[in-house]
Amino acid sequence: MLDIINIHKTFNKGTINEKVALDGVTLHLNEGDFCTIIGGNGAGKSTTLNAVAGVWPVDSGQILIDGVDVTGLPEHKRAKYLGRVFQDPMTGTVADMEILENLALAARRGKKRGLSWGVKKSEKEEYRTLLKQFELGLEDRMTSKVGLLSGGQRQAITLLMATINKPKLLLLDEHTAALDPKTAAKVLELSDKIIAENNLTALMVTHNMHDAIVHGNRLIMMGNGKVILDISGEEKKKLTVDDLLQKFEKASGSKLENDRMLLSKGEK
Numbered sequence: 001m002l003d004i005i006n007i008h009k010t011f012n013k014g015t016i017n018e019k020v021a022l023d024g025v026t027l028h029l030n031e032g033d034f035c036t037i038i039g040g041n042g043a044g045k046s047t048t049l050n051a052v053a054g055v056w057p058v059d060s061g062q063i064l065i066d067g068v069d070v071t072g073l074p075e076h077k078r079a080k081y082l083g084r085v086f087q088d089p090m091t092g093t094v095a096d097m098e099i100l101e102n103l104a105l106a107a108r109r110g111k112k113r114g115l116s117w118g119v120k121k122s123e124k125e126e127y128r129t130l131l132k133q134f135e136l137g138l139e140d141r142m143t144s145k146v147g148l149l150s151g152g153q154r155q156a157i158t159l160l161m162a163t164i165n166k167p168k169l170l171l172l173d174e175h176t177a178a179l180d181p182k183t184a185a186k187v188l189e190l191s192d193k194i195i196a197e198n199n200l201t202a203l204m205v206t207h208n209m210h211d212a213i214v215h216g217n218r219l220i221m222m223g224n225g226k227v228i229l230d231i232s233g234e235e236k237k238k239l240t241v242d243d244l245l246q247k248f249e250k251a252s253g254s255k256l257e258n259d260r261m262l263l264s265k266g267e268k
């Protein structure tokens, strides 16, 4: 489903701020894989997701989504394959528009609009059913402006918008990091549900080792712009946070110090 083949990206080449962010990243995801990405500060996690989304061109290497080589495609031409949710709950939804309008907008993305912009009754019912499963009471607030919702509620709507057209690949970039622990757990539970029910292929960046272990069927760890660990199947199911720390130290040859990944080690 996703093939990332030996991609390299250096920012600010030839300047004092030169930074090798991706140093030969290779990753193959099968259809239905839900892969968590963990790694120290600046390891290249978000940069990997940005490379897949086409935020800027990579310097070398190839990216294929469902067999289509998208390496040379600009961001807007890759958007039809992808759903994305970012850390900031303020991005992803339009604050001045109703919940209903936001969902209708997402559902129409990339499609010909036809003659009518109105939201059909059947669509309203569909959205009501989708919202109801969140158990956040949003199905009774469909005409509320999104700007009035809490961060967690907005992130739940963004998640629904990102997946409403069943993208080939869902990219979650620390999408619960800005939420309080209880809301973050709820949004993660919703993510699991949506991914499983729609058999989506997903990549989720997190700095929370516990979340990286508990969610998904595969875990990769990045260090210095490379994939340094790739754990799946039974091995992942048995993994503990302490195992992961030990593996990190062995694979990277360094200890984690003052790192967000370490700071969130004991969460939950």
Ligand SMILES: Nc1ncnc2c1ncn2[C@@H]1O[C@H](COP(=O)(O)OP(=O)(O)OP(=O)(O)O)[C@@H](O)[C@H]1O
Binding pocket: 011, 012, 019, 020, 021, 039, 040, 041, 042, 043, 044, 045, 046, 047, 048, 207, 260
């Ligand atoms: N657009 C950019 N311009 C310049 N440097 C960048 C850019 N994007 C990322 N970088 C640099 O590339 C490196 C990798 O960044 P990235 O955001 O991928 O790290 P990360 O693994 O997501 O880390 P964190 O957990 O700290 O967010 C960092 O040194 C970062 O400063």
